Amino acid sequence: MTAITRDEVAHLAKLARLDLSGAELDHYAGQLAVILQSVARIGEVAADDIPPTSHPVPVENVFRDDIAMPGLDRAEVLAAAPATEDHRFRVPRILDEEEA
């Protein structure tokens, strides 16, 4: 049930833009299976009266007032980027896969 197939790993690798070799796919499929099994064991010990949760602290409705405040200095922000142009972040050409 908790096994992960090599194809699934290949699919995830593609989504994560990771170029994995065949040997690496086998390797990670095995490792990921161990992780999935470990997580599944937590599910086994959780009783029916414990609802699944996405947050460690049971708290709701944490809101902020809608007040605008100054952000970061642009020069500082852009200085941290690998490449910039015209006060914008410069990124490599996108979407090679869309042209396939």
Place this chain on the structure above:
Amino acid sequence: MSNAQLTVPFDEAMTRYEPIIGLEVHVELGTNSKMFCSCATAFGAPPNTQVCPVCLGLPGSMPVLNKVAVESTIRIGLALNCEIATWCRFARKNYFYPDMPKDYQVSQYDEPLCTNGWLDVTVATDDGPQVVRVEIERVHMEEDTGKLTHAGGATGRIHGADYSLVDYNRAGIPLIEIVTKTVIGTGPLAPAVARAYVAELRDVMRALGVSDVRMEEGSLRCDVNLSLNEPGAGWGTRSETKNVNSLRSVERAVHSEIERQAGVLDGGGRVIQETRHFHEDTGRSTSGRSKEQAEDYRYFPEPDLVPIAPTRSWVEELRAELPEVPSVKRARLQSTWGINEFELATLVNAGAVELVESSIAAGVDPAAARKWWTGELLRVANERGVELADLPVTATQIARVESLIADGSLNDKLARQVFEGVLAGEGDVDVVIAQRGLAVVSDDGALLAAIDEALAAQPDVVEKIKSGKIQAAGAIVGAVMKTTKGQADAAKVRALLLDRLGVSE
């Protein structure tokens, strides 16, 4: 895409296929600050001047939800007759695209804040106005993405670009997605229903004051899902057309996609599930990417944000404060302005309700205000391919022109020329009148000379008028208007010439 050119004319397509549409509308909320951080949201600010560690996705930064954004979403849900969730969460939508620096967008997935609503829209048909109920699947919150500019290459589009430039000012601005259920059974009305729905939605947002809903600035954007099927057959494969950024384009996108898909199906082909991009200039769409499957986004509950559990008392408080909804307001306007449902539907679909309202507030007679906005000005807007509200004409200018018509300084024809000048950027009403020399010829001497000339030129008409066929006077009036280049008051010309011939009405 060899079948891209094969299209079937709309009317013919409708004889063989039934369209099913679904609309996804994104509305940028008009909050002061972003969804999860305190950055400002001003449109048009210099690039990357409204950013902080949260919306730049810097490590260790933590989002906190904007209360007004939640309130606005609940109010939208209530105005659209939705149920408001008692408990819901945000989710991460994972994807690699530089418009979001985090490599995910915070959105709502299987737990939207509002569900199961509806919105009634009115479309004009040959048999009069028809009300269509568009059912709402969900209204959920998410954050807007950054703005990409594709550089290099010839087209400025993604394809052929050498690199892209990113401005994150827009990243994190509260965005509300409103998704309809599939709208079936509209047949050839599908394009009009789609347009009327977006127009109605825009009016609702405006009435609520939650967004400035400017389609040209991207604060209201529409994606059109559409499939065709033969009557009685199962549903066809749908395409999703993005980039539909004006009311007119919504209508055109549905229209052209029906023609395109009918062409594919007629040619024995298969419609592929894909994203298409609409182009304002051609009114057609081009193929984008084939649609990623939903699970590819690997949604999971956002661990950095806590659940939202709106109390019922809060929801009821917001419900009690809802403004008059546009449909109720229109019923009121209909009776105040003394117009029928069809005339009102024309105003709504032209996006003219507020314009007429403000013109009346500026002192224009209701009938005259409607006449200008749905007549001459709408014609110009259509010709230019822009929204009525975007024309450079103000309510005050209409009021000025109307007062000049009332005191006899202008006639209808000259008034149209005044607007032509105003629209061409020649200046304000009085400047255009002065520069173009537009004024009714009120000098009786000049008019009588023109009348005498016309009478002399058409003795047969004169005889007809004298023998009692007064309607024949139109020919003389026409000739005088021509001589005076339209700068005469037609009613006055008519009165003068009848007087000249000694005929009374």
